[in-house]
Amino acid sequence: MQTQKVQTQKTSYQQPLKNLLPAFALPIAVASTILLAGCNEQTDSNGNTQPEVVETSEQSTISDVDTSGSTDTENVDTGEMVSTRDQPLSIDWSRIDSGQKPIAPEEFNYPFELDGESVKSQAKFSDITPEQAQHTLTVGMASNEPLEKLLDQLGDSYLSHKFSESEAKLIVYTTPNVKPSQHDYVIAHEFARGLTLPIEIIPQPKAEDVKSTQPATK
Template sequence: MQTQKTFNQWPLKKLLPALTLPMALTSMLLLSGCNEQAAINTEAQPEVPQTSEATAASEVEPDSSADTNELDTGEQVSTRNQPLSIDWSRIDSGQKPVATEDFTYPFELEGDSVKSQAKFSDISPKQAQHSLTVGMASNEPLEKLLDQLGDSYLSHKFSESEAKLIVYTTPNVKPSQHDYVIAHEFAQGLTLPIEIIPQPKTEDLESTQPDDQ
């Protein structure tokens, strides 16, 4: 009697095709399922919202144009369109003057700075010693002067040879001179001469220039 072949008796070459096809189909289904899940996750991912700090910053960001407009509306008061005289009572420090021979100067008479100043300004060492000391405090009355002069102020300088403060102004300011007593401890009690010198108008200067031939 002819016996029926069992599963284990099938040749290997006949079993491989039968097993390969189901495995391939299973792999394709699993791969397809993974791709669909990835697409779903990508589409479902929400957008990252702005942080509360960024949102608050955008809401409270100031309008710079508004500030500019407010600054531009302020009008500067000019003093050039009227005669002007310095009120020296508003400039004075209230300090009592001290005689130069009674003052103890911070610069040594034989020091290098005094010798250099004397040579540069062509003055005596004693004058140079006084000029250096007064010059260090010569800006003290300027702020009060500028409060009165406004835009009539042009420039200023300290004359080392005369130990004097010279202030140049527009023509509407009345020329004047005044002895200011320094209050700063560096030169306290020393006298600083101040001279106000108005400058001629530009057109007046041009009219005095010779014509080019």
């Protein structure tokens, strides 16, 4: 009888709990669904949001630089070449001279060793002595120094130039209106300062003159 009474009490306690479970289950499920949806929305939002880019001082400085010319070479203004072909022209060498005092080659301290590979290669290539090769290499490195001043006078009468390694001489080819001449230019650049660079102006004949001197073909 006592056992039956205890079981009856347990049953009476359990029955209200069973009735309350469905009532608790629905709000819990709804809350879980809302919470899960909120997490997914936050994850998508974080995944789609672009990271904020902080512009550094270096980046802003680079962006402010004018990109109209990317290199110094592109910015060099060569200017319009003066037309001189319609008049006789003689080089004024006083406007070309550097003002340096000449130094005898045997007194000059050459940057190339006499028994160095570059001197040996130059001597073999140009069929000259090692002493000549040593001098040619040094003078040749500064052979373009007087060109700018020459071009200022020649204008469009200038055609081309070359450095003769066997003679250590600068040769400038011009149109026929330029008077042929030769001059000893003293180099001012520290690499070959005081060494003498011979310059020769050689006018080239007109194309029609060349054709007229050619033998007629049968």
